[in-house]
Amino acid sequence: MVLLEASKLTLPTPSSLSSPHTTTTTSILFEPTTLSLAITHSNSSISLFPSFSPLSLSSSLQFPQTLIPKPSSSSTFLILQQSPISTNPNSVIFLVSGPHRAGSQILLRFYLLNRTTNCFSRVNRISCGSQSESGFLRFEPELGVLMDAKHGVSVKVVGSVNYFAVYSVSSFKVWVFAVKMVEDEDGGGLRLMKCAVVRCSRPVCSLSISFGFLVLGEENGVRVFGLRRLVKGKMVVRRVGNSNSNSKLGLKQLQNGDHHGKYKGVGDRGGKTRGGGDEATCNGGLEGKNEKHGVAVKQTIVKYKHDNKDGGACFLALKGNEVETKSMPKVSKSVKAISIKALSQRMFLILDSHGDLHLLCLYNSGLGVDITGHVKQLPRVMKVQSLAVHLDESTTSQTIWISDGCHSVHMFTMDTDNALNEADGNDGDEKKPMHFPVTQVLFSSEKIQDIISISANSILILGQGSLYAHAIS
Template structure:
């Protein structure tokens, strides 16, 4: 017998907001520390450490809340781990516009008597276009513009600025090697008077010049994936930041061979790695271990591949069909080699990646999944210890559908070699949940539980 447990999640009213709290617009969840971030309509944020929605009751609300004032343009959780046996530190990163530059604020999860997030007030910046101000945060000398996106994994995060047409890849390390230790601070606000927690070092590893807009970012399992128009571009993260052979030298611009994309422009590289040919410049290599790879990623690429998404055809009055462009607006990791792509038309695609050899180019292929509904949001919690991952999709109205990655693989295996596989592909839905409120966002808490953001309320569902 299947039992579905559902409950409304009580949350304290953020003290920095008015007595009538701003509705929530999106949610982020970090599973290793059970940390939750809520974004409000006024672009402020609320951070909840050690968040267990299924165990909270109205009489026992979560109290260790950090309120981050507006404006915030993007945010993400970043994990710091110096070596496999070391403790993992949790960093919450927020971007904001600040005059003509981009402001980055870092908050570390401190585990003392009670877990809480505290602002990091010591960031060592190792590049001239980065500047740290204790009362503000890190200022990146780049245009913020209308859109900035952040994505992070373990020890690395990426930032995309539409106005600057660039993607930056940063590495972050503990500056004092203290891991999760934090200095004593009773001030949870965003002022410059907080004593701050353990410092970090911020290093720029790569810069990508974008000839096309990027609509989504993903950093997971050693891959950097950019969601573009009509497809996704995949970089091997290790090769991008360290190079094929790990030898660092500075070279002139180099036109590279096609990396699997459509015909068009090429890749331009300066300060490139040892595996790329080019004339040597007599410049001194900085003591900081950095490799600045500037690349135009429109079509040809030596260290990445571009994978096309299938466009939708629209019938017109003419005898021909017009192909409509689609945008990859969300990228969710399912496993080490599988990613779900949500496009701007509400269709899902499965991206499967592979390496053609050690340290060489990445290859991939995409299959469009059957359309059971127009998807608005996708949630999946990758777990390498599990045989199959649970995937939740929502139509943005009142329903959430649940299925597994194994269902996808079985459906694809059944249609392999079949010319009419698009018509025969079937994806069974395991469970369907219905919400009384219109759904704005969903987050997977575990293999059998999901957090649903309605219109101002949070609901947690567990299936057993």
């Protein structure tokens, strides 16, 4: 492979920044289907560039078509998939989270890409379903969607196809939401549905929602939920009123391991069961509707601890680094899963806080079937600081980029089918490492802050003040 083309792009300075000399860019996001680029600035404002073609641009980016004002804490792209019979292309949403009322609430702002005008505009109509009646979700046209949950010091949002997840460090909860387009005589908008709530007893370092899995990166491992089972819920039927009344569908409470019987205080503004615990019900994309036979559909609530495997979830441990001390021959050092990237429907690549890479292989994901799998540590090429993956579902060969956070970026490819077979065959055999040789190395004159893959053979490198685009063949 040889480097065919490279360009340096000077980043824009939004007028909201008081001094252009103090302008910095903290992170970048890229949406490959629409070639949309999001640049987060040092004052937490965000510049959006639709139809971004870095290798065909001049030496500088023009002022962004859309500038999202501060404050923002996290952002993600979200794809809204149309029905199979629809001739319309999928819709692309840019979602931004931020604090509201001194962090006592979470503000979600939605921006829709208009493919006709090729520009992002804020969504002015969002229906929050029956959850607005309880006050947890409320749409304010001048602001966005307000969540009645503490923003605190940090909030993370991750998006996928039709679903996104929000994690609040202060609230110790992960919320899973479904989004769909709504068309009506007034022009339509979005409908937001809360599908599941995961109450965490351990800190979450990273999130991924891909291929029907919700993966939480934690200390010393990752926790994997089957998204379909999490959204649909595990259902039990109980009668309300006399024998002729309608049945109400509820979720069987999941055991934490610290209590026996029903939970107390677990719910997210849910009702109470006769056993004294909070009532949690499933969603299935029909929030607040009464179907035939009187089935009321709400959201799933899950509470877990470190070793819980109930509810279609499993915890898979990372191999911790070992160091020798004077008092003990070997002591395991804890690691955190700080980045999770999907490689295929059954494989994820994990970067830990020590700079090592791990391959997560899953075995099954059916509704009502417990998820199983294992994690294989990859040989260390260098201490990795940044990880980027170009996911191409049409092929099993995936391009992976890793950076040391200094001045170099390494590229290698992985055949996911072969890697899965090799990982399965080597399960438990730590003496037989998996090898993925580096095929290309790029060097940057500036210290590297972030990397984003934009195609199988091209990458964006964020330096200290510039954006570099490289194409390889």
